[in-house]
Amino acid sequence: MTRRAQHVLWHWATPQAEAILATRDLGAILRFHRTVHGMNQTELGQLLGYDKTYISHLELGKRSLDDLGSRRHVADSLRLPPHVLGITDPADTDHRAMLQFGESTVRLAEIARQSGHASEAVAELWPLIARLEARVEDGHTERDVLHLLARARVGLGVALGNVLPEERLSTAARWTAKSIDIARYFGDPSFTSYVLRMHGNELRKARLHGAAVDRLLHAVALAPNQKARAAALPLLARAAGTLRNQPLFDEVMRETDQLLDQTEHTSLFNPYALHEIRLRGLISTGRIDLAIQLVDQDSPVPTTTVAPQWRVIELITVAQVRLAADDCGGGAQSLHTAVDEAVRQRLPHQLQRIVRAAGNRLPDIKEAASHALDRMRHEMAA
Known part of the structure; x- marks a missing residue:
């Protein structure tokens, strides 16, 4: 268009x-x-x-x-x-009620996702998006409707990114992409930065690494303040590490550390997530010795609300480091716990990470994760 x-x-x-x-x-x-x-x-x-x-x-x-x-x-x-x-007749009252309901739905869906109930978030957002898209299709394109639709699409894409297996994660990225045109049309740097960073993260998960880095660099560049920049930097660091771009990864982590050292900005970061991002980036860029040193240190205590899935994500990454250091016992312990948690939270993408991490060195854990993933896929297809 x-x-x-x-x-x-x-x-x-x-x-x-x-x-x-x-x-x-x-x-x-x-x-x-x-x-x-x-x-x-x-x-x-x-x-x-x-x-x-x-x-x-x-x-x-x-x-x-x-x-x-x-x-x-x-x-x-x-x-x-x-x-x-x-x-101010009933039709207008219905319109206002729809917007209020939509705002509540988007907020509650995000809370559900952060609480480890991403499938519930998906179920809440589908009907809202359908209703908003029908309204837009009918020509009602007020600013508040489009803004709500963009946020709902992003929320749905991110929630799908938690519940879909890797081979279907492009669907999550497509949903977040649906909000880019609206965000750019509004010309609001903060909102555009938000949409681009969420889209970029879903592109990374879908293994479109170059596109992910491009979107996240744009999100950082558009960030109008330290808070928005702090939200985008960790995601950019993760994508840069996945792309094995060591100079960019190190540059972004240095800026993140500088912001973290400023007392007024410590609340903007989740140290628990940053720890895992740093570990994964070091592994991806071939610096296993530094990753091992980091694992041997105490993990940071979360200072902000941490989504339950972060524990699973970190367990798998720590296991990868342990296995790289030939600590099969430590790796197996982390992955065993990760399997149980990934099943409980219904995280197929993380089960696939476990299968890859276990490889041929931990066949029992690989088999357990594979069987759990098959059951989850069957349930999703039913």
Whole structure:
């Protein structure tokens, strides 16, 4: 879709439209609609069922629409939320309730995912997205609707990234990608950075490593403040490590450490996640000795709320380090615990990591993880 076509489709979502709608000035609203669609007053009159003179009088404020029926007609014809024209009937109440419900759904889905219940998050977000997409398809493209839709799509993609096996993780990346056009259209650097970093992380998980690094570099560049930058840097470090780009990995980790050393920013990072990211990056860039030294140190105590899946992720990475150091006993202990937790939390991607980590050195654990993964796939297909 070209930007012009998108502008026509989403014209009520622009900052200019938001300012005009806030005035509740019918004349300004009509003029804006004509400008976006390249219409003259005669054409707008044909759309609304009024003559050119009447449209001109409305735009100049010489006439007003005093009855609810006429205002409802204009709102419906221009795909406007009714309250913009002073209508507070049941349809407008339903619209506001839908937005409030949608906001709550997105927040609760994120809480569910962070609590290790990603499948519940998926189940909550599917119907919300379907409802919002139907509204957009019908021409109702207000800013709050599009913003909510973008966040819901990102939330769904990230949740799917937790519950899908590796061969289907591209689906998660596609859902997060669906929000990029909306984010860029809004021109909000913070929101665009958020969408790009979540999309980039799902691309990494889908093994599209070069694209992941590209998106995450863009997310960091767009980050308007330290908080947004701190959110993107660890994901970029992980992607750089996966790509085996040692210079970029080291550069990003140095900046992350610098931010972490600043007391006012310690709450922005999850040291537990950073520990695992550092370990995995060192392994990927061939510095096993440094990874072993890091494992032998005490793991950081989480200072923020840590999603349960992080424990599984770290157990597998620690096992990889142990096995690289020929500590099969330590590796087996970590992987055994990881299998149980991955099954309990329904994390097929992590079971696949366990299968690879165990390899031929720990055949019993590899077999247990493979069987658990087969059962999970069967249940998902049923």
